[in-house]
Every structure is written in structure tokens, then in C-alpha cells.
Amino acid sequence: MSGQSYPALGLIVALPLVGTLINLLVGHRLPRRLVHWIACGAIGFSFLVALLAFFDLLALGHGGEGTTSPALTYALYPWFESGRLAVRVGFSFDRLAAVMCLVVTSVSFLIHVYSVGYMAGDRSYSRYFTYLNFFCFAMLLLVLADSLVVLFIGWEGVGLASYLLIGFWFEDPAKAMAGQKAFIVNRIGDAGFLLGLFLLFTFTQSLEIPAIREWVVAGGAGGELYRMMPVPFGVAVGILLFVGCVGKSAQLPLYVWLPDAMAGPTPVSALIHAATMVTAGVYLVARMGFLYLAYPGALAVVAVVGLLTALVAATIAICQTDIKKILAYSTISQLGYMFLALGVGAFSAGIFHLMTHAFFKALLFLGAGAVIHALDGEQEISAMGGLHAKLKLVSITFLVACLAISGVPLFSGFFSKDEILWGTLNGSMLAPWGQGILWGVGLITAGLTAFYMFRLYFMTFAGRYRGQRVDLAHLHRPPLSMSVPLVALAVLAAVGGFVGVPEILGGANRFHHWLSEVLPGQPERLSHLWEGLSMAASVLVALAGIGLAWQMYWRRIDLPARLADRARGLYRWVSNRYYVDEAYEAAVVRPLRSTSQLFYSLVDRLLIDTFLVHGVAFAARVTGLVAKKLQNGDVQRYGLFVLLGLGATLFLLFLG
């Protein structure tokens, strides 16, 4: 990776950190206005610096055919070293990192601004913004790090930030528990990530991304890579790193923390789901794309896990009634979609979807937040309805987001989702029928997505108001600080896809070409006719989903209840999220706990301490008691012992 030293990269990361420190140390003494100015300013300037860096990266131009992509780099200091392992803290800003950086800082900035209105009444205002800034710091560190170990600081850092923010209202034990669950489930993934690093290090003797990249590229050139790192090991490395992504990006089977993460304030959900945290896994796989492409076996795992997650989460989302939970499962499903794209080798499509998803999912969460805010904390969509008239702005922006996520033509999600579907069809990782299955299931998921999103939309904004909690005439309307980000995100969600208009629609697919230097593209296996067919199918499915939702939740609102009644067992199973949480509780948590209890009371206290330790002490005492008898001061008895001893000795001497 040809690099050019660019110290401003340090600023992108440092600004949110400075914001964190100021608000942490003195925030509670500062006026609220200053607190949020510092926090928003920190991330806002970080965005501006990232933008500058982006333009400077553009100015660097192409690396040329066959060379590595241009990047801005900045080496900070050597972190630690031991033996052959040397870890440096340094940043690198290549095209992939640039996209990620811009998405993270821009969306985070809008969420920061929105929070000013949303959290206005909270008593821990400065603590909130401290955590928010810290979240961005960790995420940016993760994005910019050019060593996998430094990346891991950010990786665990976002885990910590989510722990703190999910449990932000820690007086509620359930919320504190949700935060803890998020951290621990993430840690399970992180352990896999660490093992991946160890295995990788065994072969590469380095954990710096550029060095690994060079190593892989050099090996691949001579066809020697599989001798250097045999296939099973390479695949294992890929899968272990992916385990980390499964935890961080909430994929099967480690997705369980994300729905619970709704316990945090709603803007935090937006942050976790759109900009920071869950996209980290997708980013990592893309970042290490060169490795995954060299070991496609690992990519197949990524594709299958992504696909299954996309489907399963979408089915769960259909039966949820909590507005934030629906969105949470939707995120899990969409992340699965991104992994599907990566898994079939359509890396730029995955990153493209990551970007558009950031826009519309942030918008959805912020919109949901505005609804919850207006309804005084109500989250059940069964107690909503008819809000369009009262919350016009929220309703319209929410509609834009729904259209985008459903893949309605010309909205951003349309382009990215379409590219993913095309990627699955066109890919050559599996046999053609295998690719066909991936495409088909992806298509079904797209339909489900359109359906549950519009179910949500109609139940919230259409029809009559069904709740009692607030008087509709006196809704809390969102203040300016909340509505401006909504509008900004709506614009992005609507037109954000135009950076990647595919060729068959007359576009240049700039996004794809721009990233192609960092992320290898797929060879075109099928003709553009297929691409057109795939696109038509996805549009049809989206419209069908929307139509069905319109039928069921607008026109014939008695239908859902009747259907649920008809398929009662299935409905209960799905609406209870397939009892996955319960299964984990019964199969993992409880046995582990009883084992630990057993270890403590049986092994530690009884076996080791009582039998062994006290046993030795007891033996010593018994010996003492017995020996004591021998020394009772009775001279005659001593004499007897002497005689006996003498006799025995003589006996042995002469006869033995």
C-alpha cells in the first residue's frame, strides 16, 4: 500500500477522544449547552477533517494498473513488541477506510445533533455525550487502524461503549443486564477473533495489515500461498476472524444481544445500528478481503451464515410488536445481507449496502425515537396508529426510509440491494444452482423486508390511533434539533444510491469502480440480461411485500389476527423469537452456573480444602496425639522401650 504521511488522520480519531475527556472530567460542571457543543463539535470537526482527507485521497489518483491502492498513512508510535511480534499504532486511510470514515462521522454527527433534543431532559446529560463521543472514537480507531491488534482496541472499545450506553439508565436492572449481555456476547466473538490473530501470526509473523496483505499477495503471485499457509489453516483463520464479526455484527448464532440492546436511549440504537459497532464486522471482512478471496472456503461460510441470518431475522421481525425490536431484527437481517454480498465476493456491493443502510436505518431509528418521544415512551406499535396527521415530517421521512430499505426503485436501498442480488447470481463461489439458491433466498428476504417495514409503517402512521397513553392533540412535537437530522438523513436515504447506479441503468457505477482498487471485484459470469431480470424480480418482490402489508394492515386490519389464530403454534414460535434466548439460558448459562457452583462447593471447599488441606492437618494432629502417648514422663516405660528396641536390634543383627 503506497502511503503518504498525513498527520491529520490522527485528528479524526483524536477529536472525539478530546470531547470524551472534557465531558468526562468537567462535563457535569459545564452548562448543558456547552456540553453538547463540545460533543457535536468534536464529531463534526472530525467529519470535516475526514472530508478533507477524502479530497486529498482523491487527488492522489489511481495507483495504476496492478499496483496497490493509494492511501494516506500516519504512524504514531510503537505500541509494544516482543520477539518477532511488533505492534505499531498507526492509521491508514485508503478508499475503503475513507468510505467508512465518512459514513461513521456524518451519520454520528447527525445522531449527536438529534440527541441534543432527545436527551434534553435527562439528568446525566454530560455522561451521555461522553459515551457518545467515546463510541465514535473507538469506531474511528477501528476503521483507521492499520494493525489488527490496534484495530482490536477499537473493536473492544465499541463493545465497551455499547455496554455503557445500553445500560445507560442503569437503575433499571433489565437495562443493566442488557448492557452486560451485549458485552459478554461480544466477548465470545472477540475470543474467536483473538484466536484468528494467533493462528494468522503463526504464518505471517506479523499482524500489521499492510504486511499481511503484501505477504498474501506475494505468495499468491507465485502460486506459493497454499504452501506458505495451507488451505485448512487459511480457512480456519478466515472463520475465526469471522467469529469475531458474528459477535460484533450480530449474526447467527450470536445475534441475541442486539434486540436487547434496545434498552439504551433511541439515538444510541441508531448509532449502534447505523454508524458504529455492528458495521464493524462487515468492515473487517472487507478489510481482510484479500485473505478471504485467497481462501474462498471461509467466504462460503460467511455467505451461508449471512444468508441464514438475513432470513431468520426477517421472519422474526414480522411478528414483533415493539417498534424498536422490529428495527433491531431488521438490522440483523440487513447485516446478513451485507455478509451475503461479501460471501459471494461482491465486496463493493456489501460496502455499498453498508452505506445506504447506515442512512436509512439511522433515519428509521431516529424516526422511531421521534414517535416514542411524541408518545411519551410508548413503544408498542399496537398502541400507535394514525400518527401521520400529527407528525407529518416524521411520517414522511420514515416513509422515505421504508421505501429505501424495501428497495423501491430510485431510492438508495434499491441500488445497493440490487447489486447484492446480482452479485449472488453472478458469483462463482458455489455451483450455479448453489448461487441460484442464495439468490432465491435473498429475494424472499427482500420481500419479507418490504412486508415487515410497511407493516410497521402502516400500523404506526396509518389508520386510527389505538393507544391511550397520550392525548393526540398534545403530542410532543420534535424540536428543531431532532427534525433537521431527520430531513438530512431522508435526503441521503433517498438519493444516496446515485453514487452507484449500475451500468444497465445507464450509470457509471462510480462507487464500485472507486472501491475496486481496494476491494477486488467479481468477474462477470453472466450477461447483463440476467442482471436486468434479477432487478425486475427484486422490484416485483418489493412491491408485492408492500402490497401485502397494505392489504393486511391498512385495508383489512382484521386479517392479521385471523391469520395468527389460524397458525397459532407457528405464530407463537416465531413471535417468541424461536425461543433462542430461552434455549441459551437453559443450555449454556444455567449449566455453566451450576458447574461453577459445584466446583466451588464440592471441589474447592470439600475436596481440596476439607479433605486434602484439613486432612493433612488432621493427620499431623493424630500423629501428634499418638506420639504424645509415648512421652508421658513415665521413666519405667521409657526403660521398657529402650529394652524392646535393644532386643529388636540384637535380634535383627544376629538373625537377620
Place this chain on the structure above:
Amino acid sequence: MGLSGVPWLSLVIFGPLLGAIGIGLIPRDQKALLRNLAFFSSLGVFALSIPLVLLFDPARGDFQLTMQQFENVAWIPALGVRYQVGVDGISLFLIVLTTFLTPLCILSAYRAVEDRVKEYLIALLVLETGMLGALAALDVFLFYIFWEVMLIPMYLIIGVWGGPRRRYAAVKFFLYTMVGSVLMLVAILYVYSQGEVADFSVEHLWATAQGLGGRAQLWLFLAFALAFAIKVPLFPLHTWLPDAHVEAPTAGSVILAGVLLKMGTFGFVRYAMPMFPEALQVCAPYIALLALIGIIYGALVAWVQSDVKSLVAYSSVSHLGFVVLGLMALTPQGISGGTFLMLAHGVSTGGLFLCVGFLYERRHRRLIADFGGIARVVPVFSAIFLVIVLASAGLPGLSGFVGEFLVLIGASQSHSLHFGPVEYSFFGRVGPSVTSFLFAGLATLGVILAALYLLSMVRRMLFGPVVHEANTRISDASPRELAYLVPVVLAAFFLGIFPGFFTSRIEATTARLLEVIEGPGAWERTEEFLATVAEDRHSAAQPIANASDDRDQTGDFRVNAPGDRGPQGRWRELVQGNPGPMIERLAQGQGDQDLTGDLRRQVPSGVGGRSDLPEAFTGDRLAEGRLLARGSVDQARIEGLPVEVPR
């Protein structure tokens, strides 16, 4: 710098003792004066220890900072006992850790102890001298004296100022430690008696012990290992620790967890490992297994504790398991990481006990259930507590991570962590084996479990609603309390953000230690070898086919190489005196030498360097690498001899 003309080490070691004498002269009712004097004298000792870090030469791995006129003088000439002190990269930071923690402990005891203040402070300061002396001693006799000096004040601190079951805990602590110490004494005296000259210096004893026969080495190693394993404590010798911690007063717990436990791991590094390399080869995987059990078992048991102190005590069992695992991996990362983790654990666990003491002072309760929701009541304290907990849980950027990371990566790269022959390694038997990865993988579970038990403790103590009315009135940290909590937090950050400051000074010592253990230059050559393999593969200029040809060519060599026997084979050889074909051949050539013993002495001094290798060894790199793979150390030992390697 003009700093070098001062016997800093001696000043540091005896500074606390001077303070203790000063305290002895002050009337016992002047409590404030007593406390201040103790605090400032220990603070002064900390200040005196800073020049040690400044003067330390990171490039050197041997003992340094000895001031020859004062600090290397005969003490009991008839026995060859000297007053000799010095530091290497490992003891340097443990000394600084000790001088750093002691003033904080004394500060934390300003309110906690009202009864017999004078004696308490004297005990703490004498304890500090004992610890510092044991860390700095370069004479084994001196070391043993300091080792025992530590024991008595700690026994008193637990037994006099402890909780309700203090007598039981103190006696248990004392007896446990004594059992190990006595065996160690016997072992020391035996090694001493085998030396050709009367000399107790560490390096002389290393050399003498290394020259001993296999069976003797094994027994002596076990004696040392037992003494240190008790101190660590290694599963299943750990049950004294929870009792001692639960009963000890705060300062006692801090010192116990922060420094005393490290005496065990330090003992391994300084004495048991370099003295008995051959026995170490045999025992390393088994000790590592105990450490691994300790990691997981300690974490699980910690999870179900209801008493905070006992939870932290079991967490120490788990964390120290990581340290021992790293040491037994016998890789640069493992040993450096283990050393770094000793420091990190000292800071974070010391900090945890300070936090528990903070709460105990207010509520006189130690059960987790006695708290809950106090984050709202004492926000500053809670933030500090959380940072220390996260440091203990190994969050990157705080103290714990780098140590655990290095230990785990060191274990995964280890050549010593396997029970069978070296058959299962990745590169034709050079480099890490499958079992070493299993060790690393299972130990990584400990990282998950650490988050589990620590965060559920935090949740139950800090979060949720305030359930006990008494908890609504507790006061947040006072300036004095901040003065001992904030340095811990800063240290945790410093260790996490600038670990290179420490690892760069530890590295040379680690390299030297591995050299002593594995023979001169062995590790570097393995490393070089791995590097060249990586390089070859990297450039792809030299087709790897060559290397695999080598592998085939050396098949015969491998069969006869003792390196393939695995620990059981080595064990058998050590215990039964079955020397293996190579040594047998050698012994026949050499006449009627004792097969198992004294081989080393026949080796002319200075051999073992790279240039002395017979052609068969230097011929191909792969063979060399395999030779240097763990398990073939005894061969590396005799590599300088004119041996025909059977082909």
C-alpha cells in the same frame, strides 16, 4: 547522568526499614504523625526507585544497577554468602510496583486501622523491605532471608488486624507458605553443596544446578516449583488465598495480591526455570496444564462468589494462571507477557482491593448483595471502580490486555506445550503444535469468563436500584481516597497505552533467560529460522519444494533425534536414567562417565555457539529448526561435541 554514583537499590530496599525505625521512636498515641511518617517514607522510597528505571539499560539482559563497592560485598565469607543486589528487566518493574503500591496502601489505612496503628505501619514497612530485598537479591542466601522476612509481617497483618476468622486464615497462610519454603531451602542447600566453590550467588547456583544429573534436577525442580506454586497460587494449592484475602485488612490484601503472589511467579522466572532447564522441559506442559485449569476454574468459581473479596481472590487465581501459562510457554511473548501481566495484575487487583476497602470502610460489609445501585450515590468512586474492573477484565487500552494478549500469543507459538512427541506441529515439526493452540484456545475462554464474573459483580454492586437504605448515605471519594485511587487508574492507563515502555525493558531479560534455559542463542536461531522460512515463502523466489525436500532428507535424523521423544520420553530418561541413543553413544565414546549426570561438565566452556555445530546440524535449516524445536534442548546442549548424527 550523575545519578549512577549512588547505591539506589540499597537505599530503596532499606528505606522502608529506616522509616519503620523512625516510627518506632514515635509515641504510639501520635497516630497522625505515625501515619504521615509512614506514608512519606514509603513515598520517598517510591521516589528513590525512579532512578532505577532511568538508569536501567534496556539493551542488557543480565543483572545490572549493582554498585560494586557497596552492593557486591562479602557478608559471611566462610559460606560464600555475599550482600549482592541488582536487577534485571523483570525484577526492576516488580520493585517499582512494590514501591508504588505501598504508599497507596498506607494511605488507604489512615481510617481503616485505629487499633495498634504503630505496629501496623511498622509491619507494612518491614514487609516492603522484605519484598524489595527478595526481588533485588542476587545471592540466594540473601534471597531466602528476605523471603522469610516477608512472611512474618504478612502473618501478623492477617492475624492481628484481620476479620473474624483471622487466626485461621493467618495460620493457614503461614503453614502453606512454610511447607514450600522449607523444601526450597533444602533444595537450595543441596545445589549449593554440589558447587565446586562456596558461592551463593544466583548465577553460580544457576550454573551448578544446570550441571546436575537429570534425576536430581527433577527432584530439586519440584521442590522449588512447589514453593513457588503455593505462592502463586497454582491450582490446586490455592485454597489459602481466598481465606487470607477475605480476612486480611485492605492494605494486607493489596500487598498480598499486588506483590506477594508475584513472588511465586518471580521465583519461577528467577530460580526454578533457569536452574533446572532439563527438568523444566519435562514439567512445563504439566505446570501449564495446572495453570490452564486455574484460569478456567478460578474464573468459574469467582463467578459464584457472594463475597467481593473472595471473588477478587479467585480472579487472582485465574489471572496468575495466565502468568504461569506464559512463563511455561517458553517463548519471548509468553515470558514478556507473563511479566507484563504481573505488573498489570498488581495494579488492577491492588486497585480492586482498594475499592473494596473503600466500601468496607463505609458499610463494614463485603457481600455483593449488601450493595447495589450505588453508582448513583457515589458516581466518582463508581467510575474509578469501573475503570479498574475493565483493566482487570483485559480491555485493550488498559493494563490487562497487552499482558494477556502476549501470554496467549506466546502460548499459541510455544514449542513446549505438548505432551506427546512433537508430531503435530504445523511446519513439519518446527514451530507451534496443535496442543499449544489448544492451550491458547482454552485459555482464551478465561478472557470471556473474566468479563462475565467481573461485569456481573459490577452490575450487582453499582447498577440497579438502591436496595439497602444504608447505601443511600454513603459518601463519595474524599481527597485522601482520590489520592490513592487516581494513581491506580493512571497506572492502569499508562500500562495500557504505553506498554512498550515496559516490554522494551523486559525484552532483553527474556531473551537472556531463554538463552540460559535453552542453551546459548537457541531461541534466536529458532526465530531466525522461522523468519527465513517466512522470508523464503514470502519472496517465493526460493520454491518451498526445497524445504519439503529437506524435510524428507532429514527423516532419518528425526527418528534418532531425542527431540522426538516428547515429555514422556524425556521424563523416562530423567527418572530411569535411560539416556537415549545419542547420549548413550556419546557416553560410550567418553568412557565411564555418569550417564545422567555431569554431561554438561564435560562440555568445554564456550561451546554451543553457532559455529561449533557439526555439519549435519548446519547443513540444512529445517533440520536446525527442528533441532531447536522444543524438546531437543538436551541435544542443543551437547551440540558442540563431535557427534556423528546417524543419517
